[in-house]
Amino acid sequence: MVSKKLADDLKKLFLKEIDLLTYNHLFTMKIIFEYIKNENINVPASYIEKKYGSVYVYEILKKLQNLELVKQIKPSDSKNSFYTLTEKGLLIAHILLEETEKVYKEAETIFVNSIIELVKYGRLVYGDGKGAIAFANALAKACSKIHKVNKHYEKVLDYEDKVDSNKIAEEMREILRSIKRDKTFLKQFAELALSSLTSRESDELSSSEDRDALIENILKKSIIPEIEFVSACIDSKLDPKYHRLIFAFKYSIEKFIENVKRTIIIFLTGVTTGILVYSIIILTLLFCLSYMSGALNLFLSTV
Incomplete structure (x- = not known):
């Protein structure tokens, strides 16, 4: 996921630690890193568990402690304790998260550009270019989240397959394609897309006014048929209006x-x-x- 040069530089500095990190480790470090950055205090274990979504996170925290990347405060009881990043963990988290997020943002932009013409012909945004961008970006965010979850057990510095933003964008398109084959996944995906719109996640492609207008339209019409439409037609050579x-x-x-x-x-x-x-x-x-x-x-x- 990161460049070969950065991977080599990091391996020279922290060979043992970096080589053992997978994406679920990095995701856990991200939860701690962002909480400390925003709140400037140690992170409650209950908060980490809630954000991660599973008690398995305590096993990950133990592994990160063994690697001296995370430090436990008040360690009498795992669920009632607090966690912080060590200096080494802070440096690694900052570099890896910055690089990873950069690649994903590039992938999301590529993804949006690849589906925008199709989205413009949806009932939710028909004829509204700004609304189309907001909706396409919400789909990109949903695909991006699913892609990250799918890679949880892959090594962070596994760059042998030359993963880049273009490849991630294509894998995100494959996630969108697969929706038409699974109605349960379709509903879960729709919830993720709506969550991206309503939570005001970082979105440089559309304004809050555009998103508000789109949300209001979604309340009048269902979002699910629009996602089905994009999923079904994503690879077609026909004009989107047909x-x-x-x-x-x-x-x-x-x-x-x-x-x-x-x-x-x-x-x-x-x-x-x-x-x-x-x-x-x-x-x-x-x-x-x-x-x-x-x-x-x-x-x-x-x-």
Whole structure:
């Protein structure tokens, strides 16, 4: 992920530590690094666990402590303690994070430029160039996050495969392509894209006003069909406007079929419910008649 020259320089300085680092180690160091930078205090273990999303982070913290990159404060109980970076850890985190984020930002820009024309024909931003940039950037951020998670167990300085921003951008496009094959992943991806818009993450390509306008539009229309549209058409050679027509027709047919199915289910449910209600009423009447008949017979037998 980093350049060969930087990798070699870092290996000369910290051969043992750097060679053992994977991306989940770097992600954990990033959580600590950014918290210290913003708050200027040691980081609570509970905060690190929450940001990482798993208790497995304590195993990573132990490994980073053994490498003397992270220091534990008040070590009586892992979950109630605090952590900070050592001087060595601070230097390594600063250099690696700066280089890694630079490569990802370049990849996101390449990704946005590769899908922007397609995004412009989406229902959410049709005819709105600024809205298209904001939406494309939200898709880029979502793909970038997933890409980073997918690389968690790869070594940070594994540069033998010559990973660069162009390759990452293509792998991000592959993530977007895969959405059309998995409805569950589609919903998770949509949540990530919305999160990128609403959390005001670093976005040099669009203004906050553009994002606000897009969010307002998303509240009126669903974001999921738009992501499906971009995913389905990303590699096509056809003019995007023709894809918009084809996809809109296909989506309308699917919605029509879905509505018909829902109507049939509601009708059958209503019929079934009606039959059940009538059956209960009839059974109740029969029970009452039977009870009254028994009572009448008893009365007549005593007369």
